[in-house]
Amino acid sequence: MSLVNPFGNPSDVVHLHLLLNHIPTIGSIVGVGVFLVGLLRREQPMRTAALEVLFLVALATVPAYVTGGGAIAVVEHAEGTSREALGAHRDAAFVAFTVMQVTGAAAWLALWMFRRRLPAAGPVSLAAGTLAVITLALMGNVANIGGEIRHPEIGAAVAVPFPGIDAAALANSVVSHLWVWPALETLHFVGMSLSFGVLLVMNIHLLGLMPGTPFLTVHRLLPWGMLGVMLNVATGMLFFSGNIQQYMENPAFHWKVVLLVLAGLNYLYLTVVEDDWVSDSAGRIRPITRALAVSSLAVWIGILYFGRMLPYLRGVLTS
Amino acid sequence: MSFLAAVEASAFFTWLRESDSIGAFPTVLMLHTLGVMALGGACAALDLRILGIGLGIPLASLRRLFPIMWASFSLNLVTGIMLFCAYATSLAVMPMFFIKLALVGAGVATIVVLQRGVRHDPTAPAPTALRTVAAASLIIWTAVIMAGRLLAYIE
Numbered sequence: 001m002s003l004v005n006p007f008g009n010p011s012d013v014v015h016l017h018l019l020l021n022h023i024p025t026i027g028s029i030v031g032v033g034v035f036l037v038g039l040l041r042r043e044q045p046m047r048t049a050a051l052e053v054l055f056l057v058a059l060a061t062v063p064a065y066v067t068g069g070g071a072i073a074v075v076e077h078a079e080g081t082s083r084e085a086l087g088a089h090r091d092a093a094f095v096a097f098t099v100m101q102v103t104g105a106a107a108w109l110a111l112w113m114f115r116r117r118l119p120a121a122g123p124v125s126l127a128a129g130t131l132a133v134i135t136l137a138l139m140g141n142v143a144n145i146g147g148e149i150r151h152p153e154i155g156a157a158v159a160v161p162f163p164g165i166d167a168a169a170l171a172n173s174v175v176s177h178l179w180v181w182p183a184l185e186t187l188h189f190v191g192m193s194l195s196f197g198v199l200l201v202m203n204i205h206l207l208g209l210m211p212g213t214p215f216l217t218v219h220r221l222l223p224w225g226m227l228g229v230m231l232n233v234a235t236g237m238l239f240f241s242g243n244i245q246q247y248m249e250n251p252a253f254h255w256k257v258v259l260l261v262l263a264g265l266n267y268l269y270l271t272v273v274e275d276d277w278v279s280d281s282a283g284r285i286r287p288i289t290r291a292l293a294v295s296s297l298a299v300w301i302g303i304l305y306f307g308r309m310l311p312y313l314r315g316v317l318t319s
Numbered sequence: 320m321s322f323l324a325a326v327e328a329s330a331f332f333t334w335l336r337e338s339d340s341i342g343a344f345p346t347v348l349m350l351h352t353l354g355v356m357a358l359g360g361a362c363a364a365l366d367l368r369i370l371g372i373g374l375g376i377p378l379a380s381l382r383r384l385f386p387i388m389w390a391s392f393s394l395n396l397v398t399g400i401m402l403f404c405a406y407a408t409s410l411a412v413m414p415m416f417f418i419k420l421a422l423v424g425a426g427v428a429t430i431v432v433l434q435r436g437v438r439h440d441p442t443a444p445a446p447t448a449l450r451t452v453a454a455a456s457l458i459i460w461t462a463v464i465m466a467g468r469l470l471a472y473i474e
Contacts (some may be wrong), residue, residue, distance in 0.1 A: 197360025217375030
């Protein structure tokens with residue numbers, strides 16, 4: 001049943017990581033560049049575009065990080081691998097990933113505030129731009145160390161910016177403490193419910209079932225859904241980092257990450273959506289809006305399905 | 320107790336518990352999680368509005384959430400009974416199981432009260448009594464999720 005596995009064999013994960021790992025650095029450069037130009041030219045559409053880029057880069061960093069975890073298992077014992085560079089790359093990636101997600105969250109918040117014409121949107125977008133510069137520096141270092149893993153001839157210095165942070169040890173402490181795992185799982189379930197509940201209201205609106213209620217009123221609930229998503233990205237990445245091999249061997253997890261990226265795109269759509277995208281000039285809701293509303297909820301049911309069934313699907317999907 | 324043992328040992332619940340098919344226990348467990356996501360999520364969105372997030376949303380327009388909540392509750396009643404029957408004798412002696420049942424009862428009571436409140440109050444700020452129930456509802460459903468998770472880890 002290899003048809004149901006997006007990656008046929010483990011080395012595909014390495015190829016995919018080598019493809020995706022360019023997005024956090026190059027994407028951040030594009031995001032910061034557009035942001036600075038928008039700032040200098042005082043053009044709002046440009047600032048919005050920069051924030052959208054930063055959010056999308058943070059989203060793409062999730063599969064980049066996850067495939068990196070899978071790649072470690074493949075190259076760890078391969079000949080010519082620098083074990084020292086590999087460990088440093090992993091720990092630096094853990095920090096950079098975390099800061100990238102905070103940057104993405106700040107960029108998202110600024111987008112949400114700009115959509116609502118809130119005066120604080122300017123300062124929040126400046127914070128997002130500043131965070132993006134820090135992310136870029138961290139990601140550049142991660143990429144630099146990453147190159148050393150298989151290409152020691154480059155001779156780049158393996159600089160460990162936060163020597164105290166050991167991603168594997170941190171994740172192990174999550175897995176091995178009696179109460180930490182169930183507590184994080186509870187948060188993971190709460191985050192999921194929060195996100196689904198908010199999307200339920202927004203999509204009921206987009207289906208035209210809340211006549212007379214302006215879209216921007218339900219748009220007000222969106223940060224609570226995003227809070228749920230951020231909670232789940234944080235707890236989910238701790239689960240993942242503690243059991244990388246177990247997750248990467250399981251096609252259900254790969255599908256879950258694919259659906260998570262779609263869910264992120266849906267959040268961006270709901271954040272910046274304009275009235276004329278939703279309905280035509282006569283006020284009729286467009287078929288594409290209805291399709292997006294239904295698929296938004298279907299994606300979350302899929303995320304729940306692959307998450308909850310993860311331990312049981314492993315044998316079925318890989319046999 | 321002998322009755323519970325008989326239920327647990329019956330052909331259907333033995334199959335549900337012991338079958339290797341992912342259509343057995345895993346699917347019922349997944350549907351139970353789906354139910355709590357939809358029920359807890361819809362209720363949380365309503366609670367947030369009552370507590371003052373998105374005051375522009377008319378409370379009455381959120382009555383669409385109640386059919387979803389009751390459908391999810393029905394799903395979880397059915398799947399919950401199935402999951403209980405599969406492990407009846409061990410669950411029936413766990414205090415945490417009865418704590419969870421009590422919490423679910425309290426959570427359902429808050430939904431009944433909220434449904435009445437939403438019907439009678441179409442205007443912006445909700446009365447203090449309704450806000451108190453909404454806050455309680457948020458806490459109770461979170462506690463239900465916590466109790467449900469803990470059932471998998473304690474004996």
